Amino acid sequence: MNKDTATAIFANGCFWCTEAVFQRLNGVLSVLSGYTGGTIKNPAYREICTGRTGHAEAIKIEFDQNKISYNELLEVFFATHDPTTLNRQGNDVGTQYRSEIFYTTEEQRVQAEAFIALLTEKSIFESPIVTAVSPEKPFYPAEEEHWNYYNDNRNQPYCRVIIDPKIKKIQHYFSDKLKTEKA
Template sequence: MNKQNNLKLETAIFAGGCFWCTEAVFQRLNGVEEVVSGYTGGNIKNPAYREICTGRTGHAEAIKITFDASQVSYAELLEVFFATHDPTTLNRQGNDVGTQYRSEIFYTTPEQKKLAEDIIQLLEQEKVFDSSIVTAISQEKPFYLAEEEHHDYYNEHRQQPYCQFIIDPKIKKLNKHFSKKLKNGTI
């Protein structure tokens, strides 16, 4: 039987700051078939990066993940999402500031919405973070692919200072806390 026939493909859409960071993290997870960077949640069609950077489009930098739910669950994706960005800062991730860098989950099914709500509630009850979680949960909206130069950015530009100082620590954290969930041979 063909491997493709055994896949249980689903979609997850997350905004957690710069899409270069989130793309690099989720590309390394076992069961993730594809991660693409783009824009969602805003009010204009086919936005360009230069428009997103103004913060006036309403769009967030986001990633669309196609994953095999028989290998990695949506709950596991949420666990990695919350562990690899700061869900307590409104419209900001580190030095990246603006509504385009907000923390938001765009659910594609009612089950995803419920799971995201339950996990946020649990994280809050357990006081995992020093501040309250500000991650929004919204229904999926049109997703627009980012320009080609943004795709696979970390893997293509590891020597760039942004990659070394911002993304490398996220990858190290991923390797430390989720090593059993990583694809073979990824760093």
Template sequence: MNKNNTTALETAIFANGCFWCTEAVFQRLNGVQEVISGYTGGHIKNPPYREVCTGRTGHAEGILITFDPNLISYTELLEVFFATHDPTTLNRQGNDVGTQYRSEIFYTTDEQRKQAEAFIALLTEQKVFQNPIVTAVSEEKTFYKAEEDHQNYYNENASQPYCQVIINPKLKKLNTYFSDKLKSVTK
């Protein structure tokens, strides 16, 4: 391997509703190496799904994205983040209600914080959304990987009603507006 061709991978942590949905979206982007579903932003260690669902742990369902910044930028990830969920509803995405479904960006570097805040300011200035954006921008918290049955969920359960009704429209939107950012072959 030529050391000059190695790229330092970066990470991004997003919470924007059910992690099954967000995982399916970001897995399809060129430059994204891995997407892990999990929990972040809470106040107990190693929270189980059943506890996160109650909203009492303070965690959000989130995804940890490992990406190659030479193939997809953090700003491009932000574009997809804001285009594939409603950042104007507090603690809610569609029928999923509770703090665990909040819209939040957990920055891993000060540069990510600046980019996220600038992107939200731009969307607000351009009045992209009818209602105010409620997405929080917070410093990275411990990210806990969710149980194995939550990993790669859509790819292994695409025929399930939830996937067809909730996730398929997000993927259609992704294919329509971000076709130039998609991997050439998706699962």
């Protein structure tokens, strides 16, 4: 990783959804679905689903800071999930679906806390933001069948009903931040 590349780690619900959103942003070099914030090493999906490991479904984003800033990633993060519901995103319920930012630098912590303060001050959400801001913890990649899930399974009902609206939302509100489609 060079000095222009940085890492962001976000937990904001199902990683199938979040991976699909962030993959489309210009300046995002890679998005890896996985688990972080828990108590056991190398957890498996079936263990995460129980909610007993303390891990969250999360994504690890490598990004080019010359093309997209951490604040811009935060903007998309807060616009594409509900940061006011504790341990829940839509029909997905459990601590594994919590809203949490795992900062990799002190500067990211400051930016994340300032962003939450701004959203709160401007009353952007009707309910209080419950997103936790925590130091980076070990990140374990999810099983390979979870990688690139939306792109490989667009016709699955979950993708069409849950993920498609998120993609349409970023296409509408963040069109200036999207990668250009190759013909």
